Amino acid sequence: MLKDAQGLIVTTDSVQAIAAINRFIDQALCYGQDAETAIFKAIEADPTCALAHAYAAAYYLTQENSKAWQQVQPYLQVAQRNLAKITDREKLYVQAILAWANQEIDLAIGFHEEITNKFPGDLISVQQGQYHYFYTGNKEKLLKIAQKVLPSNPQQDYLYGMVAFGLEQCHQLKAAEKIARQAIALNRYDPWAHHALAHVMETQGRVNEGIAWMESFADTWENCNSMLYSHNWWHIALYYLEQENYQKVVSLYDTQIWERANKQSPKDQVGAISLLLRLELRGVNVGNRWQSIIPYLYSRIDEHALAFQDLHYVYALAKAGHTGWVNQMLQSMQYHAIRINPFLQKSWLEVAIPAARGMVAYAKGDFNTAVTELKLVLPRLHEIGGSHAQRVLFKQIYHDAVLWTQKQSWVYGITA
Incomplete structure (x- = not known):
């Protein structure tokens, strides 16, 4: 031994x-x-x-x-x-x-x-x-x-990054920033600590500082796996999105996120899908970029590794007009939820599946259904995972659907 x-x-x-x-x-x-x-x-x-x-x-x-x-x-x-x-x-x-x-x-x-x-x-x-x-x-x-x-591990720099991310997720932002900086003082090449502080700055609206901070460490990510490499650049893209610098966001998508992704990787696919969706919520035409993702998603239809991933897949398939695949996936999710481990079953049945129906409805322009399905599950979306920064997307979709239903009500009211 x-x-x-x-x-x-x-x-x-x-x-x-x-x-x-x-x-x-x-x-x-x-x-x-x-x-x-x-x-x-x-x-x-x-x-x-x-x-x-x-x-x-x-x-x-x-x-x-x-x-x-x-x-x-x-x-x-x-x-x-x-x-x-x-x-x-x-x-x-x-x-x-x-x-x-x-x-x-x-x-x-x-x-x-x-x-x-x-x-x-x-x-x-x-x-x-x-x-x-x-x-x-x-x-x-x-x-x-x-x-x-x-x-027990006062010199383990990677552990400081783990603690920092946990603190941020618990909204202890000041403490999270302090310990993330401790991690980086011990080891500049700690991408998870960079990531934790990116979350803090985003939550606090420190957009310019966040861009400067993350880009100053980007050289250290070259040896990261594709997931964290593309995800840290995804966070930079979110900062530019807040600046309404959409051309920069599209450029980062093309050069640092989807281009550098492992296109077979679920987490890389989810990052790409979520960024395209965010751009479209801002009114940006993303061209044929949805079509470049779709060929990699067919194998996901019956997979159901994580409910959080499934919500992204089913939206992308619906957005690209693959109605048959969408229906197949929704049915498969229902079957999976019935036979899954009881510890996970409730979140699949009561959160993931209604949310998936809401995402599909939104992609199809059925905003009333999207509102109905998403409204009840939004307070429980944390049960299917993802960070605050990732889950805020579903709230944005819900609020956009609400606005569309209000516009439709106004138009129908006038024409009536």
């Missing part, structure tokens, strides 16, 4: 495997583009290392698509075969990833909480616990799982 860079025991005798695991941990925490390569090197160095296989499975699960779920299975099988000989921490982690793969998110969260209680140096568990809390809308616990291990 050897220790990783976090000081935690890993069941392996391979120095090469430990070095690769350390590289994976660093890449995962900094959203680097080499996480996949690193974890495969660990498996190659020690094919029996259960933790390395669990990390590989976790990496694929973060992709949130059906192809990745299929890729997960062989790694989980190896991890399970080697359960008997590994440490308690590793067993808990394998169980957490198994639960995630089975979409038993409540169980996965429980395992990550237990790991972070007993082994506060395990920052991968903190990160993945935050991930689950983010997509189930529990902002308080998203913050607490990171805060509780901070005293």
